[in-house]
Structure formats: structure tokens, C-alpha cells
Amino acid sequence: MRSVFFGSPDFAVPCLEALHEISDVVAVISQPDRPAGRGLSMRQPTVKRRALELGLEVWQPKKVRTPEFAASLRELDADVGVVVAYGRILPRAVLDAPRTGCVNVHASLLPRWRGAAPIQWSIVHGDSETGVTLMQMNEGMDTGPILARATTAIERNDDAASLGERLSKLGAELLREKLPRYVAGELMPIPQDDAEATMAPLLDKAHGRIDWNKSARQVHDQIRGMNPWPGAFTTLGGRRIKVYRTQYSTLDPEGAAPGEVIALDPEGILVACTEGTIEVQELQESGRKRVDARAFTTGRGIQVGDRFSNEGTDA
DSSP states (O other): OEEEEEEOSGGGHHHHHHHHHHSEEEEEEOOOOEEETTTTEEEOOHHHHHHHHTTOOEEOOSOSSSHHHHHHHHHTTOSEEEEESOSSOOOHHHHTSSTTOEEEEESSSTTTTEESOHHHHHHHTTOSEEEEEEEEOOSSSSOSOEEEEEEEEOOTTOOHHHHHHHHHHHHHHHHHHHHHHHHTTOOOOBOOOGGGOOEEOOOOGGGGBOOTTSBHHHHHHHHHHTTTTTOEEEEETTEEEEEEEEEEEOOOOTTOOTTBEEEEETTEEEEEOSBSEEEEEEEEETTSOOEEHHHHHHHHOOOTTOBEESSSOOO
């Protein structure tokens, strides 16, 4: 089996490794190197680095909607294309270049959470279960027919990083098991029900702004869904604070306003929500180090009655 792989970030690496085990990967297509960090030095996509370690040929086209690119793909005579978090929508000419077309490993149970950030939005919305879907690609946004799915529970303290790591491995297992059957014509594509679709739009920094007027469960889900990026944030006395780790309780704080600090203990800063209470366990003031609640309480002069706010912070 000859294959072409499209992918860029860490999430796609286990699938590349699985594909390398079960097929002859004739080319790896990844995003161009980009400047990153304070020094703006050029950084290679993680998939590119791993592909080179495996001795695979890497292409980094600046444009994929050209006749020349599609023609180059057809010349590879690949049986299948595998797309995992590549970062661009592929045109029909590219999707049709391999003999059996292209398939995608998507980090949700389609048609739920179509789009760029399915892992984050599944957590933010309090889903108890998610998974990965192997999908036959068309020109829509994650709208192609389903070939196979695998599920996993979303644990109470999963964040986008921990869940993403688990889903990347689950996707690799699914690809390893099902892709040869797809290429052999043994899997029956099942159309998605568009009426059940939900969208997972691209994240921006504003999505991290904490709204203390929500329930404690909703605030907890937002904080872990936004970790590590864009990060959940709030203000305290005009200081911008990023919140990394929390627990929540359904016990209602009597007489406290949303965002109000109602207690301080070594394990966390207890903050009132509209319903229930959040225990903030790990946080970071802008320009300072990330610390646990004990260190923050000792070093920042926070008191019972102070109030976290969702006002006055720039995304």
C-alpha cells in the first residue's frame, strides 16, 4: 500500500508513525516552517521533524490549490491520502489524486464538533464522551461519510492537552486497524446526519475570558478546555491573572457575588460563581511565574472579599 500523509502539529505524529508501519509513505505534506518564539527563529512543524527522522520525503507547499501541486500528487501513484490536522482545506483535485481518495482522522465523534477545535469545545461544553472518526473526505468542513469511530470518556480533570494526547494515540490505533480495510474496499462509508452536526470554530484569545456569572461546572470546563491555549484569564484588582487548574463544587456560596473570594486555604482560593464554587489551585499573574494557590496567596496579598472580574482585560 502506497500512501501520502498530510499533517503538521504534535497531534498528527502518532498517526504518521502508524501509517509508516502499515504502508509505504511516499511523501509527507506539512505546513511551511514559520517564525516562532521571542527570537522569531524559524520552527519546523513537528510532523516534518518526525518524518525526516523516519527517512521520509517531506513537501511543504505554500499553495495547495494549484494544478501543478495536484499533478505532482498524481505522479506519486499513491493508493490513499491520510490527512490529520494538516491545517488547510484541500480542493477536489488534491482529494482525488490518490487511487482511493483521501481520509481524515478527526478528533471528535462526527458529526458532533466539526471544525478546527473539536477537543477544546467538547470539554468546554461538558461532554462526557468523545473520540476519533475516520472519515472519507469531501470538500466540506468535516462533512464526509464516516468509515469508523473509536470512543473515550472525558475525565473530570482532563484538559485539552491531556485529552488531545489520548485522542492522538486512539486515532493512530484506529488508522492502523481500519485503513488497510478501507483501501481493500471492505469498509462501507456511512453518510453523516447534518441535522446532528455541531461546530467547533477556531479558537482566539477572547475565548479564554472567564465569566464568573456562569455555574462553577461551566467555569471549570472552560478553564480546562482552554488549557494550554489560549489559556483562561480573569482580573484581580486590575491585574491580569491566568488560571490553569481548578476543582468545582455544587455547594452554593450564600450571599457572595460571582467572582468573590469566599475563603483561602492551602489547597486553593475559593471563588463564588452564580451556581456553586470554584477552587482555584494554580494560577499566574501577568509577568510572573505560574504558582500554586498557597504561593499566590502568600505573595500577592489576596484577601477574602476580593473579587475576580471578567472586566477590563484585553484578550
